[in-house]
Amino acid sequence: MVKDFDRICEKYGDRLYAAAFNICRQPQDAEDAVQDALIALYKSDKEFESEEHLKAWLLRVTVNAAKSTIRLFWNRNRTSYEDYMDSLVFEDASDKTLMDEVLALPEKYRIVLHLHYFEEYKTREIADILKLSENTVKTRLLNGRKLLKTKLEGWEDE
Numbered sequence: 655m656v657k658d659f660d661r662i663c664e665k666y667g668d669r670l671y672a673a674a675f676n677i678c679r680q681p682q683d684a685e686d687a688v689q690d691a692l693i694a695l696y697k698s699d700k701e702f703e704s705e706e707h708l709k710a711w712l713l714r715v716t717v718n719a720a721k722s723t724i725r726l727f728w729n730r731n732r733t734s735y736e737d738y739m740d741s742l743v744f745e746d747a748s749d750k751t752l753m754d755e756v757l758a759l760p761e762k763y764r765i766v767l768h769l770h771y772f773e774e775y776k777t778r779e780i781a782d783i784l785k786l787s788e789n790t791v792k793t794r795l796l797n798g799r800k801l802l803k804t805k806l807e808g809w810e811d812e
């Protein structure tokens with residue numbers, strides 16, 4: 655069992671939730687994915703080399719749990735996340751527009767952009783977490799940025 659479990663939950667809970675929500679786009683599913691990852695940690699007797707190793711492991715387990723959740727039949731046939739997005743409060747209307755555009759990207763771009771910009775992982779670390787080659791991560795980052803730029807062109811004029 656991992657020492658300081660409460661501290662780990664407090665420290666990484668929000669980050670794990672953000673990564674899971676980025677994939678699931680449903681708050682309850684994201685919460686379930688985080689809970690699954692934390693339960694796996696609690697039950698695990700794995701020794702972590704460092705705090706960074708622990709964080710990367712938790713993110714990998716959370717991402718996998720979130721991906722598993724969206725593959726479920728009942729989940730594929732559920733309504734979209736627009737109702738939830740309408741209930742969120744943003745300080746600036748442009749923040750909501752940006753969030754909508756990022757969430758509209760295909761999953762393979764969303765998750766690498768999230769890990770790179772919000773979690774501040776380097777491409778090598780993202781490759782390890784997602785079990786991809788570093789070149790694949792770089793390509794997805796490049797293509798995700800291009801898609802986002804195309805969607806947001808002219809946005810800075812507003």
